[in-house]
Amino acid sequence: MATTTSVMRSEIADQSEALRATVDALLPLTPEIARLARETRQVLFIARGSSDNAAVYGSYLLQAHAGRLATLASPSIATTYGAKVDLSxxxxxxxxxxxxxxxxxxxMRWAADCGARTVGVTNKAGSPLTEAADVALVTQAGTEVAVxxxxxxxxxxxxxxxxxxxxGAELEPDELRRVPEAIDGVLAQPTDQLDTIVExxxxxxxxxxxxxxMAFSTALEGALKLKEACYLHAMGLSYADLLHGPIAVVDRDTPALIVAAESSPTLxxxxxxxxxxxxxxxPAYGIGGGDALAQACDVSVPGPDLPEWLAPIGLILPAQLITxxxxxxxxxxxxxxRGLGKVTQTS
Structure with missing residues (x-):
């Protein structure tokens, strides 16, 4: 039976406060990150699931604004193959x-053994990840109960x-401090369009x-949410990849949810x-993208009032609410x- 309320919905509403606390806690750590920056050239992200989708955002952000090559790791190279790779x-x-x-x-420990410096991003202070990392960025989301x-x-x-x-990204920290206010703005929007998309x-x-x-990470995470909680066969794709064949699956019974930042060069x-x-x-349902995307879609939900480099933090909210x-x-x-827990162990 359907529940009338959910913990997931209350945790969606918690996000502006969690973001405010996280930004306040982590911005003072930029000098520690800068110290590691002087010793490194490239960035290797290690993650799975939603964290891997966050890493996709990080990869675009660092390459577009920090001038650093950034890639996603294949953990099985370390845990299954036991390979040695020069990560100096x-x-x-x-x-x-x-x-x-x-x-x-x-x-991450394998990467350190191969010569890398390490950063751990986690919501749990005192966890094995924080203890093993050179620098720990501990987010302040509080306890998250919903899977x-x-x-x-x-x-x-x-x-x-x-x-x-x-x-070293030449971006404005004060814009990051404005994110919680933008999140409140997304949550305060009328729900008529979102309700229509759900129906x-x-x-x-x-x-x-x-x-x-930058919005590709939102597409991946939005698709993951629909798979996890609604059991839909949802595919997260870059529109460049979608146009290379998979667009054939989009039809009257397989709608497209299309996401963009209003200020993006990909708009x-x-x-x-x-x-x-x-x-x-x-059917095409838009998330963000301003009037241009709204006019091209059947139904559209406004995105956050944020520059492109921060827009994915707010663009995911409509997808979370829809899910x-x-x-x-x-x-x-x-x-x-069904079948999911907060910690997924793989080898």
Whole structure:
């Protein structure tokens, strides 16, 4: 039976305060990050699940604004193959909400053994990840009870924004301090359009969630949420990849959720994707992107009032709200999706 309220919904509402506390706690650590920056050239992100989607944001952010090559690790190289890789000059950034996912902690330790310096991003002070890292960025999300990550995910994004500042990105820290206010603005928006999208998703078995650049991380995380809590066959794709064949799956019964920051250089391509989807007779639902994307979509939800480098912190909120509401509308409890727990151990 559907629940009338959920812990997930209350934790979505907690995000502005969690972000405010996280930014206040982590911005003073930029000198420690800068010290590591002087010893490294490249960045290797180590993560799984929602944390891996956060790492995608970090990768785009560091390459676009800090001038550093950033890649995503394959933890099995360390944990399964036991390979030795020269990581001198590399900053390994391990991201784990719990700080105790063995695969992530072990891979960060492996990276250190291979010559890397290390940063741990986690919500748990005193966890194995914080104890093993050269610098620990401990987010201030508080206890997260619902299995789908909401406030732990957005505070991870904030931690990666601080990382970018510490690594030399010429961005404005005061804009980061403005994020909680922008999150409050998203949460205060009228729900009519969001409610309409939820009702139109009832009965579909699959969806495509698409964005590009900084917003690609939001597409991946939005698709993951729909899979976790609503059991939809949701695919998160860059629109560049979507146009290389998978767009064939988008049809009347497989809608596209299309996400963009209003100030992004990828916005024009995102708008063209929405027009192509609707011209093919498929539904297109927008998240963010301002009037341009709204006019190209059947229904659209406004995004946050934030510059592109911070927009993903707010763009994920409508996807979280859609997921929570759709799960309850379908009769599922979004707090406890089947087969999932807060800590997933892999090898």
């Amino acid at each position: 000059g590399v900053l390994a950034v391990a991201i784990s909400q719990s700080g105790r996912t063995e695969e992530i902690v072990d891979t 789908p990550a909401t406030k732990t995910y957005t505070t991870q994004l904030a931690a990666l924004a601080v990382l970018a500042l510490g690594l 139109r998703l009832v009965g579909v078995h699959g969806a495509v969630v698409s964005g590009r650049g 024009s391509g995102t708008v063209e994707l929405a027009r192509r989807v609707t011209s093919a007779g498929a 929570e509401q759709l799960a309850r509308r379908l009769g599922y409890n979004p707090d406890t999706p």
